Amino acid sequence: MKLRTRLIIGFMTVMILPTLFTTVGMRILAPQRVSEMQFLLLVVIFLTAAIFIMWIYRAVNIPIHKMQDAAKQIKEGNLDFELKVDEDDEMGQLCRDFEEMRLRLKDNAEEKVAYDKESKELISNISHDLKTPITxxxxxxxxxxxxVADTPEKMDRYIKTIYNKANEMDRLINELTLYSKIDTNRIPYNFSTLSAQDYFDDCAEDLALELEAKGVLFIYHNYMEEDSRIIVDAEQLRRVVNNIVNNSLKYMDKPQGKINMTIRDVGDFIQVELADNGKGIAPKDLPNVFDRFYRTDASRNSSKGGSGIGLAIVKKIVEEHGGNIWATSQDGVGTTMYFVLRKYQEVPVDE
Incomplete structure (x- = not known):
């Protein structure tokens, strides 16, 4: 019952009940007993008012005590409780709002704990991955x-190794900087309308040269129509493809590595598939591969390298292009990454 309704009922009770009692008493009792009537009237008014006050007091005091206890627990840092409310009046609504505030505070606190954990893990990852090439x-x-490098061949090998390790550090720093910009929405996207077939043909041509130099077999199929177009940031989408391929190379364990890239037309979308014949991903790890800082090799084998955010960057870029990304894998057989992008379609203008 609403508090206003309680007040109205109480007011009417205090005013009407004594009046009715007085009217009935005046008719029944003799006029000479007016003083007794006045005393009884005062008693009725007092009792009625006392009952009314207790009724209102309980309606207000019980929720206030509940909120006081809840506020005390929040003050002490405890958010693992529930503020139960049965009342349907204004005080009940206030308690429900308070409970909603507690839930939001709890969610924020849990997010902060998770963020702090990720930050510590990031620092640990950076320390490890920078220390390896620096050493x-x-x-x-x-x-x-x-x-020690007393021959031109040794000197050349030493210098190339130093150069490659410096490049590893540079890629790691660039990756972390990019993720920071993407995570805070500070990266400027330069979207343009491109031919899907031409764009992915160019990507495949670059990948073929890069993978050939690494001794990896590259197979490419493009089933798109020539007139299919997409609106993308060419540089960032190229980063998506490169990050997926680099991740595949990182976990390639076969004597003859192989990567398949397939572009398919799926109605209003373009589907890109990048499959490898690497070590695969265990079913328990597959749902987490796009989480930032997640790495399936818990031992952090230094040969794998990376910051653990490469696929998180991929997911972020694809989603900000209005697409979706997922993966399938067979442990020991290989992994396939899929992402879809919506086609560009011109809206016809009525003449």
């Missing part, structure tokens, strides 16, 4: 200084 660079430089 290698330091070792090779010391070898050059100590005269």
């Amino acid at each position: 290698a660079i330091k070792g090779y430089v010391e070898g050059i200084m100590d005269g």
Whole structure:
């Protein structure tokens, strides 16, 4: 019952009940007993008012006590409780609003704990992944200084190794910087309308050269119509493809690595498939591969490298293009990454 309704009922009770009692008493009792009537009237008014006050007090006091207890628990840092309310009046609504506030505070606190955990993990990842190439660079430089590289062939090999390790560090730093910009929506996208067939043909041509140099077999199929177009940021979408391929190369464990790239027309969408014959992903890890900082190799084998955010960047870019991404995998057989992008369709203008 609403508080206003309670007040109206109480007011009417206090006013009407004594009046009715007085009227009936005046008719029944003799006029000479007016003083007794006045006393009884005062008693009735007092009792009626007392009952009314207790009724209103309970309606207000019980929810206030519940909120006081809840506020005390929140003050002490405890958000694992529930503020139960049965009342349907204004105080009940206030308690429900308070409970909603508690739930939001709890969600924010849990997000902060998860974010702090991810931040610590990121620092650990960065420390590990930067230390590995730095240690290698330091070792090779010391070898050059100590005269270990005493032939032109050794010197050339040492310098190339130093260069490659420096590139690893540069890629890691660039990846972290990019993710920071994407995560805070500070990356400027330059969208343009492109031919889907031509764009992915160019991507495939670059990948073929890169993978051939690494001894990896590359197979490409494009089943798109020539007039199919997409609105994308060409640079960022190329990053999506490269990150997926680099992730495949990182976990390639077969003597002859293989990567298949297939472009399909699926109605209003374009579907890109990138399949490898690597070690595959365990079913328990598959739902988490696009989570930031998630890495399936818990031991953090230094040969794998990376920050654990490559696929998180991929997911973010694809979603900001209005698309979707997912993966399938067979442990020991290989993994296939899929992402879809909506086709560009011109809206006909009525003449």
